[in-house]
Amino acid sequence: MRLVAALLSVCALVHIAPARAAGDPQRGKELFQTGCASCHGLDAQGIAGRAPGLHDAGAAAADFYLRTGRMPLDSPRSQPERSEPAYPSDQINDLVAYIGSLGGPPVPALDPAQGSVGDGERLFAANCAQCHQIVGRGGAMPGASIPTLLHATPTQIAEAVRIGPYVMPRFGPEQISDRDLASIARYVAYAKHPRDEGGWGMFDIGPVPEGMVTWFVGALALVLLIRVLGKRAGE
């Protein structure tokens, strides 16, 4: 029994370790100079009109952009979109450590268990749902596509709220506290598989297509009913 527990704790450590281990800033700088410097400049000071400098961007931004595969970007003008990370986890740790050493906010520590789903839904509806849609499936706006939150981890949600990636607005701790952020992360986790109390969830595609389903199904049922009534009256 003790052996199993020991094994489990080792597994837990191994599982957590890659994500939390501190990277090596020196190795990160080498990776940066080969993979990122063509746009961000050799010392991460940025290249005017091409890419921003990363001094004060912070570990939070580096962790978000690299772990969601949004960076590196094929073309400086395209919108960064979620894809498979370009670097293995330990190299991301090194890069995050390097960018973090240039100043800026650290990777936020977040415990979704501290939040409440109900508060999270209210906060999400007030601050996030107008773009990301109430169950976080994303959408579009002029000039940008709005990503789905189906694959976002609590840490990535916290990072995005604090840094405001691409054209997303930014919310500081005085506007959305860390506890509120935990609630939002908890609600987003819940909204990945929401309970559909009303019946068929229709893939959570949003109110407009749901209204169209009502038209097609409801109107068809009405037409059929009218036809049955009309046939009976004719007999």
Place this chain on the structure above:
Amino acid sequence: MIRWLVAAILLLFGRGRPEPPPKPGLPPRPTHPRAELLVLALLALVPGAVVVFAVVYFTSANTQLLGLTLGGAFAFAAAASALAANRILPQDTHVEERPELDHPVEQAEVEELVAEAGEGVTRKRLLVLAAGGAGSALAGALVLPALSCGPDATKILSESPWRRGLRLVDEHGDPIVAHAIELGGTITGFAEGADKERLASSVVVVHVRPDELDLPPERAGWAPEGFAAYSKICTHAGCAVSEFRYPLYDPTSPKPALVCPCHYSTFDVSTGGHRIFGPAGRALPQLPLEIDGDGHLVAAGDFSGRVGPSWWGVRKS
């Protein structure tokens, strides 16, 4: 008054006309007193539902209740008509044989049949009266909402609670501290003490870099330290302008803008709310801001233009 009441009760529960003496040669027509009473009750429910409709209209204007009561009035009228058609009105069928009908005797027979068709109905006048009452009540219910189109609507829609020195509060009623909104952040504000649901009460506050602003000269100082406030109601169809787009790195991204999620009207926050995309016909009205001694956001006056969707009176700001 009492005499009227007695007369009404007699009219309702009396046997109506005394039974006509049976015509020689024709069987007496069956009467349907119970069906008539039911039809009368249904017809009486129509004005009842309309009265409730009017009460709801003038008190809460709850659209669900309005629909329920008006729909109920129509349902009662429909049930009364269906019942009257099936149970009260004579169901005789006369096959018209054309050549014979020219014969004067046949003609007289048909005329007599038509003339006495209503004889099986004992409370004919009362039924006609009730049907007329139900019809007028329904017509009244349909006309009633026209009051909402009255001249008052324009006045109510153009009223604004904003004046110099009025604080902006958040959804909980707490004053908004300017520096709680980070650069590239946004918050929804309301006029302190005003009804949040009033058209002109809500604003969307954005925080941009002061050097990004290119406001018209007459609006100099309207956005202190880069805090700018615009009406939250889209000038196109009146939706909430709730999406704020603020680029992390502007040379490679779309510029800062407020976007209405309904039809994607896009308003430039740097130049005073001018429309840069979408169906809106005019700029988003801007609210001049000041930061008071406690660091709270306060209004420095009223909006730059008429708030809310465009209609025939309001095309240009």
